[in-house]
Amino acid sequence: MSLDAKIPQGPLAEKWSKHKFDLKLVNPANKRKYDIIVVGTGLAGASAAASLAELGYNVKSFCFQDSPRRAHSIAAQGGINAAKNYQNDGDSVYRLFYDTIKGGDYRAREGNVYRLAEVSVNIIDQCVAQGVPFAREYGGLLDNRSFGGSQVSRTFYARGQTGQQLLLGAYSALNRQIHAGKVKMYTRTEMLDVVVVDGHAKGIVTRNMITGAIETHAGHAVLLCTGGYSNVFYLSTNAIGSNVTAAWRAHKRGAYFSNPCYTQIHPTCIPVSGDHQSKLTLMSESLRNDGRVWAPKTAAIAEQLRKGTLKADQVKEDDRDYFLERKYPAFGNLVPRDVASRNAKEMVEDGRGVGASGFAVFLDFADAIKRLGEETVKAKYGNLFDMYIQITDENPYKQPMRIYPAVHYTMGGLWVDYNLSTNVPGLYALGECNFSDHGANRLGASALMQGLSDGYFVIPYTLGDYLAKIGPKKVDESHPAFAKTKQDVLDHVNKLLALKGTKTAEHYHRDLGHIMWEYCGMARDEEGLKKAKGLIQALKVDFWKNAMVVGENEEVNASLERAGRVADFIELGELMVDDALMRRESCGGHFRIESQTEGGEAQRDDENFAFVAAWEFKGENQPEELHKEELVFESVHLSQRNYA
């Protein structure tokens, strides 16, 4: 199958406008003849479901949580970028586009990223109109702050809860359509498979998580808005329930999976405190506006800090190394996430890590408190400081925070073209679930932007084109493909329930996480990746032999849910390792030790790797087939990223 990204011809700034005009429309009276399935109710899913219902389509919306408002977008803290240039500091659509392409280390499509920057301004207007209470200045106008990888202030925010407020805005729009009868909402319902008929996606199979009922749903198109796969690492900043199952099952039905090795390790998370830990908590990148990252200059001082014989605030100014400010004077503490993370790791490897475990550096607010006063710092970051206190029992107003990188976001995902369509016609992927806009590294405050861009402003246009072409005639659930797919799901569930071994799914998940973090985390090399592949294959065999799943299908069964998700994560883990092995270059979050500059920065190999990897599933335990979509750069010049 050819990989046509369907990027419109013409000048960059005119591609989207021209494309919108070229897309076919479904007339208002005909829209009600189409049924659309939207899986996931985060920013992408809720905004898509609401917008499509407003247009007149019949929408079925699904989430595994007890309410659409719980989707993990809610936990996004820092903000959302938009090229409004309200600060008069030189921002523009082109600059946001350029920063995002560069931040992604030139591994994203120009066309997609430019469109993202272009519609960013509409997103803010839309959210304000919904009553999203963004932060404002005393004059009543919207306030901005700065985020990593940019030299302008273009990030809109609602204290440290921007994701919550944007999601509740999208949730309210969704609620309005549920009330109007245009969206039928299915909560506590997990998607377990895609139904493909004659090469087109025509529905899904779900499991009711209360009754266990395996059900089928038919539609003219299926939109996967099911988030990322950070939980393949077991410990991440994602919610416990965040999983790859919907995307992975779609992959096994033919959808290509792109750039799975592109994972983002966020530099400022609360360090791991012990083996019991179930998740990691992010401290927003916005903190780097005022917080200064440092490590002690010598291993000897670090040793005293680790033992607790010396306190952080007692370390003399001369004994501190503000390593980001030192190495990257132009961007300072606001370098992109991948750069900040690798530098923290270097400090630890240099023996200069702090905290009881030694796996941490400091994020210090003493200067900010001196400059702005504790009250101002509290008003800006109070909820984050509170979270830190709850988890660590330490007071960041008095002592610097201890932070360390943690898995936070996955740039890889289902391959989609410019229309957000996967290579399976009728199957779309939006938000973090797709791979399209962030290249090899996502800049801060861009995930919310992409989720809402895809849902509010892209899919309502591009989906219509497909629907107009296929016409309103529906393949309903009586088609044998539905019964067949349902049986496959039942077989899978029964296979899981038959596991009566000695280790819980949680146990396997933890083991998988260790392998991924060790060999496919912040730094990767050939030898380690090969080792990881063997370990994952052995883990898979062990899982299907020795895992323990309790209970039955016909009830609430967390053990079954977890086992199904872990089984999919194990398979995904192997593909991530394959992808990381194949990509013998460093780029953004993918750091191959063999490929670095003299200064230790990621060294790309544009000649051989300026392409999107798209993997095709070829059957159980078969090697996947690699397809390549060459990246064409017409507007930007590829250069070594330099934040100094």
Added chain:
Amino acid sequence: MNGNMNLTLKVWRQKNSQTAGKFVTYKAENISPDMSFLEMLDVVNESLTLKGDEPINFDHDCREGICGMCSLYINGHPHGPKQAITTCQLHMRTFHDGQTITIEPWRASAFPIVKDLAVDRSAFDRIQQAGGYVSVNTGVSTDGNAIPIPKVIADEAFNSATCIGCGACVAACKNASAMLFVSAKITQLGLLPQGQPERYRRVQSMVAQMDEEGFGSCTNTGACEAECPKEIKLTNIARMNNDFFSAKLFREEEIHEESHGG
């Protein structure tokens, strides 16, 4: 590890909404004070699963206090003994070695039990669906800065908007009233210019849905405010009552007109 604890848990177990439930006692052993409360339950569940027993079912997701999915009535308090946090943010250092901890689900007839400690809070969604929104379609073209909003108003609206919909207010209330939850959304939108056109219609429809769901009335006890993990203030209820009476007394016609004109 030093300082680890052994605890006795009395946990409400109930197979589903149709069967009767009961307290079952478990031992939680060698619990680190750095664990979160839910991580402590993970440990108990891991050992139950390995014995082939069904793990204790509870709702949870983000584990950082924002998704609103976790609940639990711990030793007589929604989200446990500490103020202004959710159960997932509660850490075991709050408890001491040898302590007995009683864990119950939210108790309210409008929140039927799903299984064990998980309840059905879909009534909250239905109340929001009845009117918790500004009726704007995607694609508005008004610039976000076209309507300046005083910072104090925006901040106050934000304070109400931080409600996470967990249901602790209902669980804390002797009447199982949902007034704090409902009033938070009404206050957020009622304070902002965007919310004005539907302000009185909204309060009527949301309150009507709240009543239909079987939540109790407010008797100004204030337990909801005291237990709210996001510190939503009781003044939200005052604002809601104000709007509700105003709508009833002076704006029936306007509301009637709107619903016909809609």
